[in-house]
Amino acid sequence: MWPAFDAPEQQFDEHRRRMVREQLRGHGIADERVLAAMARVPRHRLVPDEWRSRAYDNRPLPIGENQTISQPYMVAIMTQLLRLQGHERVLEIGTGSGYQAAVLAELAAEVFTIERLPELGQRAAQTLSPLGYGNIRFGAGDGSVGWPEHAPYHGIVVTAGAPAIPARLVEQLLPHGHLVVPVTDGRFQVLHQITRDPDGGFHTNRLFPCAFVPLIGEQGYPPGGN
Ligand code: SAM
Numbered sequence: 001m002w003p004a005f006d007a008p009e010q011q012f013d014e015h016r017r018r019m020v021r022e023q024l025r026g027h028g029i030a031d032e033r034v035l036a037a038m039a040r041v042p043r044h045r046l047v048p049d050e051w052r053s054r055a056y057d058n059r060p061l062p063i064g065e066n067q068t069i070s071q072p073y074m075v076a077i078m079t080q081l082l083r084l085q086g087h088e089r090v091l092e093i094g095t096g097s098g099y100q101a102a103v104l105a106e107l108a109a110e111v112f113t114i115e116r117l118p119e120l121g122q123r124a125a126q127t128l129s130p131l132g133y134g135n136i137r138f139g140a141g142d143g144s145v146g147w148p149e150h151a152p153y154h155g156i157v158v159t160a161g162a163p164a165i166p167a168r169l170v171e172q173l174l175p176h177g178h179l180v181v182p183v184t185d186g187r188f189q190v191l192h193q194i195t196r197d198p199d200g201g202f203h204t205n206r207l208f209p210c211a212f213v214p215l216i217g218e219q220g221y222p223p224g225g226n
Pocket of ligand 1: 067068069070093094095096097098099100101114115116117120141142143144159160212213214215216217218220
């Protein structure tokens with residue numbers, strides 16, 4: 001049974017615990033800090049009311065403006081790939097609902113998140129602030145070029161699919177920092193982890209196929225396609 005959208009918080013807590021146990025730990029997410037963070041973030045508060053009862057299903061959900069909140073497993077794996085310890089400054093491209101930003105805020109010292117659609121960015125900020133996420137800075141605009149004013153970052157996560165590895169983002173990484181980004185490769189998107197080497201170069205891990213809405217902007221796709 002799914003909880004009604006106005007069900008008591010403890011019913012959602014129960015669904016969230018099951019999500020962590022079955023969808024995340026049960027499918028190989030092993031970073032205990034990531035699991036604990038996702039056990040805390042109230043995902044049901046970040047989806048539209050009509051989808052609240054399905055908030056802990058292992059699937060993306062619509063959040064308006066033709067955009068989606070990513071599936072919990074994908075959020076977990078992208079977060080795990082950043083290898084956060086707690087002291088880091090992290091940049092997220094594509095605030096959307098604010099869920100990934102909240103997970104990052106549980107795990108890093110400072111989170112910068114940028115969204116090109118102002119209505120989504122504002123809604124996420126309004127929802128997260130009363131939940132006590134004081135270490136998130138919200139930006140509006142084209143995040144495909146990063147957020148250079150606050151660079152460099154220990155980690156960058158892009159929650160939209162890019163046509164190629166965005167060079168401007170790699171430049172904003174600290175040595176040993178990771179950029180996690182879905183990149184179109186032929187007919188599919190493939191999740192990439194790019195790590196900045198201490199000599200200024202970088203190396204790339206191609207991971208597995210994924211499906212994200214397009215990254216729109218200077219280092220992304222031209223507007224009009226979404
Ligand atoms: N991280 C989000 C969450 O936790 O709900 C999910 C994000 S959704 C899959 C992708 C988001 O990226 C959309 O909200 C979209 O508007 C945004 N986006 C696409 N291109 C962008 C760009 N160049 N800069 C910032 N945001 C962008």
